[in-house]
Amino acid sequence: MHIEQSILDKVNEWLTPTFDDKTQEAIKEMMTSSPKDLEESFYKNLEFGTGGMRGIMGVGTNRINKYTLGKNTQGLSDYLKKSFPKEQLKVAIAYDCRHNSDTLGRIVADVFSANGITVYLFSDMRPTPELSFAVKHLNCHAGIVLTASHNPPEYNGYKVYWQDGGQLVPPQDGEIIEVIENLNYSEIKFEANESLIHYVDEAVDEAFAESTVKNASFNTSASARENLRIAYTSLHGTSIKMVPKVLEKAGYTDVNIVPEQAEPNGNFPTVKSPNPEEPEALTMALALADKINADIVFGTDPDSDRLGVAVRNNEGKMILLNGNQTMVVMTHFLLEEWRKAGKITGKEFIGSTIVSTPMMLELASGFDVECKVGLTGFKWIAKFIKDFPELKFIGGGEESFGFMVGDAVRDKDAVGAILLMCEIAAQAKENGSSVYNYLQQMYVDFGFYKEYLISLTKKGIEGANEIKQMMIDMRDNPVSEINGQRVIMVEDYQNSTAKNLLSGEIENLTIPKSDVLIYYLEDGSKICARPSGTEPKIKFYFSVNCAIDSINDIPEAEKQLDQKIKNIIAEMQLN
Template sequence: MIYVDPKILARVNQWLTPFFDEKIQHEIKEMIAHDPKKLEDTFYKNLEFGTGGMRGIMGAGDNRINKYTLGKNTQGLSNYLKRQFPNQEIKVAIAFDCRHNSKEFAKLVADVFSANGIKVFLFSELRPTPELSFAVKYLDCKAGIVLTASHNPPEYNGYKVYWEDGGQLVPPQDGEIIAEINSLKYQDTKFEANEDLIQLIDSEVDEAFAKASIENGTFGTSSEAKDNLKIVFTSLHGTSITMVPQVLDQAAYKNVSIVKEQAEPDGDFPTVKSPNPEEPAALKMALDLAEKEHADIVIGTDPDCDRLGVAVRNNENKMELLNGNQTMVLMTHFLLEQWKKAGKLNGKQFVASTIVSTPLVEKIADHYGVKYIEGLTGFKWIAKMIKDYPELEFIGGGEESFGYLVGDFVRDKDAVTATLLACEIAAQKKAEGSSMFQYMQDIYNEFGEYREHLISITKKGKEGAEEISAMMKELRENPFKEIGGSKVSRMDDILIDKRTDFTSGKTTNLNLPKSNVLIYYTEDGSKIAARPSGTEPKIKFYISVTTGASAKNSSVPQAEKENSDEILQKKIDAIKAQLNVH
């Protein structure tokens, strides 16, 4: 007799009642008979909203993405929308990516909204996530949904919710909606569609989005410079193939080679281990094509086209993948340069980033006299900044995880416009006899060398969640006194909203929303953050080190400037060894 926790068994038995379809019930019975550990993982909790919405493995159960969990979420959101906007026509927009079941799930979600008397604009085929964010405002919707699991493995899917400003849910809406969802039973879901309220959308929104992308992402690059830039692009089997090539073409970038083997949308992502442009292996085919074509730049986007990876030729003429922090630094510096040249900087603008990203963005913003605002991880917080600071004009913002946003016509990271911006930078620098890589070196020479390193450790299931919790507990209760040979000067614990200054012994409030993040700062300028992922079974460690050795800093020994790469790598290695993570 296989033992099953009575609490879990009670949850299981709810799914074996006639309301749930035979396929779902069969899947559950198979787990009961043959895989009690999987059964426990499937039912020990409800799927939760994290930094990027709700993501999970597809299958039967409370802790899975399926017809019933999506239906209940949509019913709760419908109830909330009707309460928030009484006596108004409520419209929502829905998009979906290339994943298995995404199209079917999108229609299911549309059915539930329509069954509740809500007007639905449903994309007829897959589209990039940033286009959904754009569509919410463009179509005057109160909310938007995109069915996507971003760069997660093929067995995952997800459900991201956007509010009327085009940004993802933030407090208090997220908590209020979750409370509404939790108050419901699965049987409360209205699945019977009102087809009259579902309208398919495609080319009109595509054209408007492409036009806005070009208006925000181009900066007077000459036709000759555009013609001389050789671009390799890969969609990694995802949604960007529907928009990026046409936006580049409309912006007069004609010299574009597309990785054909990865151009077909496919939820199995057959040519890559992981469709994540953060991982160099994902861009191998693109890099190989770049060598064959003698390309200047490689760009690859994740399946829902909100993140991008960029590779450029280094000073040895070899393709080198930039990390997310470097891409963000280049884009921010370039935008501020362009705004300054146009005479548009007047102290009423801001750029944005996150608490786990490079400190270099703030230094650049200060140099240009532009306000720098920092928030929690996730672009929903950058979207919230745009809403919270209406007196300031948003120029651009990014985070270390390969996401960037140009202007506020979209309110989420946007790999369509960021791809265009990357090409603008590369084309202009090449025309000047420089390169994108050399531009990065020039920025380091001016502001000091920085290097960042991300360590991501996967811990699956209930046991994995407990391991991650134990790791964070240890880091909090037994804080490091020194890291990598340098004294810890302060520690920020975002979970309890407290900053501890170890030099003065004083504690102050951070005034950030509570989040399970811990950040150490050392006297030599290093920054180490630990954070469990909000959307994946992972714990992430973010390491940033610096020499502080800008070319203009005469107090720094010349040898330190010349050997900065080696010095910075040694710092990173020492920190990794002390954290015992690899």
């Protein structure tokens, strides 16, 4: 096959003595046996997306390896020195259960230390939210976590956190990327200064657990906590390090762990995907729940920032909640607790994202707080906390099964969210109710919202081009009517415009640019198209809603909304 000269130039650079023999041998093997893999490995440089940098492990510029991560770390070291010229720099590093995470974590630590930067490294895997917490707790200038979240086993990744414990946001991300791209691989300092590398474990664990219990506990009686029966799975990931510890510390004694999935394992052998967004991932936890008659089920992804939740419905059957449902339940409970405590003064806000349920806006309005809506990714919610110090952050989430309670952690946090959901479930059970009933009553009070997601996978160079073309087509040929409803507004975040199709008026969007399109229909429906920033996918988000007078109206309303979503999908030819 023909390989472009620009790719061959990169390949030849990697065959120089800057790169170790093992790397060079792997490249030579690909050159003879698999030119297609060679092209995929070198056709571009790995990029920072919504959740840092993720990619397949292997050799090449488009792969996760010691050189691509070494270059990132060298660039970040240079940037930190320029940003804090008179300070002794400190960074924290954590990693998850994935293959090579511990080795890559150590390489990153070596490069930082070789640059004279003090490193606090966890000696074993830890949840991502604990790293976010540790950055602030240890007064670090930055933090790194090695994780590919819920991606398949062949992936790994590199997330960068700043002083506030939040992920990198503009303009810093762009500035750091520029520094990295201007570096040569020969400039990476790999020789560790051992005296600057310090292992941190129990002290940070204890502080993180205490902080979580303080932030996510709300006057639940000891007996209610003891009476809540929990089924929990870590899906072979890192949450096993902290979730049982935090629940025990908070007083939850009936915690039942899926034994087959408790052992961390980067192959994730018992699931097709270690992603709690996928219903199949919680199959074993649901089976355990039925066996022991549990009240609630939790599952987390490998780095423990996402959580899946299942609760019993009125017939006693376990049903999975989606990310929008868990987000509104937790947010509503927090708002109620803050109001009870007299802490809502008009200077508070909740956070959400442009692809999440509009029900969050209704909650904010109902409790007289602000709802700040940003792009996908918790780095934007963390940025709101930093940008509006005069406002208190209550909590917030996004549809992709993430939630953040308060501001001690500045990223999505399954550890704190699980404890908060336990508080809600325990109090509801003690009062003869349930999480399911709690959600149903919210639909009566704030409107019945139903969301749905379609995710189309398009791998490799061809897939990336196909996704790009789909977005171009939707921009160049915008629809004016869907399912018999007029499109009244189109928001194009790439062009930063919101166009009213009825009046022709165009407003400028203040949210940073991103490749996202949102259609708003005259019946309140919302359709969003967005290429994923971390996976080879294009995602379509649907939100429909209607008003209901009582809980008894829900079954019929749900049928109608489900049909509406089916009609929209069929008309857009996405099924």
